[in-house]
Amino acid sequence: MALVVKDRVRETSTTTGTGTLTLAGAVSGFQTFSSAIGNTNTTYYTIINGTEWETGLGTVAAGTLARTTVLESSNAGSAVSFTAGTKDVFGTYPASKALYKDASGNAIGLGTVAATTTLTSATGLPLSTGVTGTLPIANGGTGTTATAHTSLTTNVTGTLPVANGGTSLATLTANNVLLGNGTSAPTFVAPSTSGNLLTSNGTTWTSSTPATPNTAGGATTVSQGTSLTLTSASNRVQNVTFTAGSLFVTLPDATTLSAGGPTFIITNSGVNTFSIKQNGGIVLTSLAAGQSVMCDVYDISTAAGKWTFSNKDIASYLITGNFTPVAIDSTNAAFPYANGGNGTAGHFVDCLKLTSTTALLVWTRTGNKSVYGVVATNTAGVISYGTIVQIYDGSAGGTAAVVAAAAMLLSGLTTGMVFISRSATAVAVPFSISGSTITVGTVSANFGNAQVQNSLIHSVCVLSSTVMMVVYNNTTYTQIIISTMTYNGASAPTLGTASTGIAVLGNNAASPYGALLTLTSTTAQLWYISALNTMATRVVTSNGASAPTLGTAVTQTVVNTSDGLAGDPAWQPYAYSATETSIICQPSYSAAPYVSSYTISGTTVTVTSAPAIMSNSAAIGMPSRLEFINSTSGLFFQSYNYASYTRFTSLSKIYQVTYTPSGGTLLYVPVGNTPDATVYSYLAGMCLLSSTTGIVAGYDSVTGYISANVFTVL
16 A cells, blocks of 8 residues: 555545545546555545535545545544535645745745754765764664775785685786686686687587688689589689589588588579589588579588578578378278289379368279378377278279379368269369368259360369369360369358350360469469360359459460370469469370469469479479468479379479469479489378478378378478
């Protein structure tokens, strides 16, 4: 409880008698006692009721004022027994408690101090006047009238210990550096040989000969068609022009360098993007045409070392993890490729993030052409699975067996649909997820018409928590159409009216695939192969159950390969925002992928970078997933390398991708310790759970099982 005095505190009361007042609230423009003074605190008050008045010290409580001590009143200084009426109650500063100066400037209110009074506590009292005697030690003095000073040069012998602020030493060696030594005497580091440096070994300091600097100096200009390996004797400045793609600059053996130097400045003077590796073979970063980077080693304990990079805005990632697949489903396992079989038991469909530790995995079994799903959980790098659920019974389709499927989660990440292409028609199956439990709803009515050997449904995009758009075959393999599909909970989804047909390049051996990418809650961007060597894109607008509206198409040139297929492209689009997108397009199985970027304004698409073959194209397989970790960099996953392997037995790989916003280009390079030594093949999938972890899953061509594992982004 404290005494508090505040301005503009005023309330009213109708309480009668001599007791505690019940306060009725603040007068307009004033504060209440509780808000200004604070409950349990005391303050000075005045109460007025006509000719009745009282001034005193009161105690504040919530909505009340206790009249603790009466100072003055209309009742001869005693408590007033107030009669009926509205009292004016306000904070005051009583004259009897006031401190002020008189007409001569002297303070009034201090009282009189007797001449014999002992002053034991005072502030601001000058000790040079008005004080006699000695100041006691207890009051900060010495208790004496004079003090004999001790000369430290004549009256003290010995050394002053470290614990008392000294060094414990009688002399200090000239030009030596003192090193702290706890409460013991300091130690010294002598200069030793001229030119030495004071060097830390992590525990103490020594005078040591500096490392021999890189005396190569100058700059080296390289133009070659093979990768470059640097050594400790290499010039610090490297201007590199590679005449071919898929090449690397390997940094020197770090154990031959000195920590903190030398700095290597590497510039890409050519047009081919190349990677920079540490000596252990791990890719650290990449350089596009015209980019430079300064490389500094800070850990030289291993040949690979640890490096920092500056003067470069491209982030780099390393991928690590136990890439031994963990089996999900061994039913209908194939005769493995490793044992002479063709390795085709089933196809992995999708790997979709649910939470920062869980993902939905969906796949088909070859034996009964059914679709299955499970929730996978990452626990400290170890993957585990819930109960496998049959999402669609392929035997129910009769001759309309499952060819392929595509799973999509709606915006809440707890509901979704699996779109299933069969040999004649397509259906959609709704599902919901609670924890690790998958609940399947009623299958939709049949839609579409399969005219080719491959997938009837080509792409699906999510517009809201209940609405998707789907692109699928029309009644001919030379057209695709688009409809809105509505999620109805456990009930069958409903398909809206289809758009007008869009002419595409296709034949009876290859699907005229199209790809959709969400832009807004009502719009998406569509890509498709419109003619030989031609890719087209346009904006599509959803109109609910009515037919979607097609925007104006923009065409671009891409080159098909000589594999005999007119279509069968693979797509992986990505939206950086509703107005900026990119796509990786592989026109057909054995074609090199193209990358192109766009800006969107309303329903108008503008190409900001024309389709260009991605570097390292010989090592690229079918694009499967493109996910960004931040606004400019992320990971791109390929499902297989058709150029080097058969369709069902090739391997998977993850690449780092980098993007320059506002009309820039998409670049990529393989990242270190990628799972290209795994046995995942054909339509494998990947998803990021967070900026540091992800799940890769697919068909394991060694065991014949559908499998998965966790990877870490460093």
